Amino acid sequence: MTNDEPVIDAEGLRRTYSGGFEAVRSLSFSVARGELFALLGTNGAGKTSTLELLEGLARPSGGSVRVLGHDPYTERAAVRPRVGVMLQEGGFPSELTVRETVRMWAGCTSGARPVGEALELVGLRRRENVRVKQLSGGERRRLDLATALIGRPEVLFLDEPTTGLDAEGRRETWNLVRELRAGGTTVLLTTHYLEEAAELADRLAILHEGRFAAQGRLDEVVARYPSRISFELPDGYHLGDLPPLGQLGVTGHEVTGRTTRLFTDRLQRTATGLLAWAQAAGVELRGLDARSASLEEAFLEIAGGARKNERDEEGAGVR
Numbered sequence: 297m298t299n300d301e302p303v304i305d306a307e308g309l310r311r312t313y314s315g316g317f318e319a320v321r322s323l324s325f326s327v328a329r330g331e332l333f334a335l336l337g338t339n340g341a342g343k344t345s346t347l348e349l350l351e352g353l354a355r356p357s358g359g360s361v362r363v364l365g366h367d368p369y370t371e372r373a374a375v376r377p378r379v380g381v382m383l384q385e386g387g388f389p390s391e392l393t394v395r396e397t398v399r400m401w402a403g404c405t406s407g408a409r410p411v412g413e414a415l416e417l418v419g420l421r422r423r424e425n426v427r428v429k430q431l432s433g434g435e436r437r438r439l440d441l442a443t444a445l446i447g448r449p450e451v452l453f454l455d456e457p458t459t460g461l462d463a464e465g466r467r468e469t470w471n472l473v474r475e476l477r478a479g480g481t482t483v484l485l486t487t488h489y490l491e492e493a494a495e496l497a498d499r500l501a502i503l504h505e506g507r508f509a510a511q512g513r514l515d516e517v518v519a520r521y522p523s524r525i526s527f528e529l530p531d532g533y534h535l536g537d538l539p540p541l542g543q544l545g546v547t548g549h550e551v552t553g554r555t556t557r558l559f560t561d562r563l564q565r566t567a568t569g570l571l572a573w574a575q576a577a578g579v580e581l582r583g584l585d586a587r588s589a590s591l592e593e594a595f596l597e598i599a600g601g602a603r604k605n606e607r608d609e610e611g612a613g614v615r
């Protein structure tokens with residue numbers, strides 16, 4: 297493969313479990329060399345099912361996937377040595393120490409990093425003589441990461457890498473992932489932490505019921521959801537005193553207590569119109585806040601919208 301070809305390339309990828317349940321429904325996406333792609337989704341959305349297809353742990357029921365130019369399932373021997381995998385559960389023998397575990401892993405890997413270097417990278421050097429069973433949940437995640445990194449992989453698959461880590465541990469892992477990416481490693485990670493995806497991802501996708509509900513750069517994903525402007529009007533003023541909301545480009549509004557919230561797809565136009573009115577009317581808009589949708593709002597909209605559809609369908613079934 298050339299340097300311009302995607303390192304991960306999925307086309308119409310499907311996975312149907314033996315009972316007939318379709319967990320992955322025609323996903324198409326690609327990840328370039330040195331890029332970090334984050335897969336977000338509600339519980340059971342299909343993140344792990346997808347990741348396992350990319351890792352070559354399962355055969356797709358339909359579509360195709362190439363990793364480093366190879367089929368990760370049928371050409372596993374060509375792909376595996378160049379890929380690092382951090383599963384949700386490492387499943388290491390509990391009686392081995394941290395150092396023994398990483399050494400055992402290094403023994404199965406060609407061109408492995410020195411064990412000490414791998415432990416240093418993930419901040420486990422001080423704990424190298426502790427048995428796996430005595431590690432905290434967060435330390436086990438670090439050990440999982442150390443074994444994923446041991447072979448200096450070109451591609452890293454990280455399944456919820458910071459679950460169980462405290463805030464400091466999460467930041468440390470983010471920094472390490474950033475360093476690896478800066479060194480040219482391609483990373484695909486799944487996460488439940490929206491902040492993690494917003495911090496790290498070059499591009500991301502939100503998976504819902506096996507399909508992508510949104511995909512792109514963070515700014516592209518959130519641009520599909522309305523921006524909002526909130527403020528308080530002074531006593532004696534009401535929403536009706538503003539210029540016609542349609543003229544301001546407002547697509548929806550909400551008044552809670554003293555706070556007015558305007559939703560808009562054209563933030564600049566709405567903000568300019570509102571401020572011009574306030575200036576002319578001599579009105580002070582207290583607590584004024586104007587901002588684009590956040591990733592959390594986009595995510596909740598997708599998850600909430602889908603739940604509403606489910607309720608509607610259930611309701612329709614009862615009638």
Ligand SMILES: Nc1ncnc2c1ncn2[C@@H]1O[C@H](COP(=O)(O)OP(=O)(O)OP(=O)(O)O)[C@@H](O)[C@H]1O
Pocket residue numbers: 313314315317319337338339340341342343344345346
């Ligand atoms: N072996 C299996 N047989 C049948 N259904 C399965 C199997 N494994 C997973 N599923 C179902 O497939 C769907 C997707 O599961 P998956 O574990 O990929 O989701 P996920 O997005 O990783 O979820 P989470 O965030 O909770 O880890 C779920 O509805 C799950 O119940």
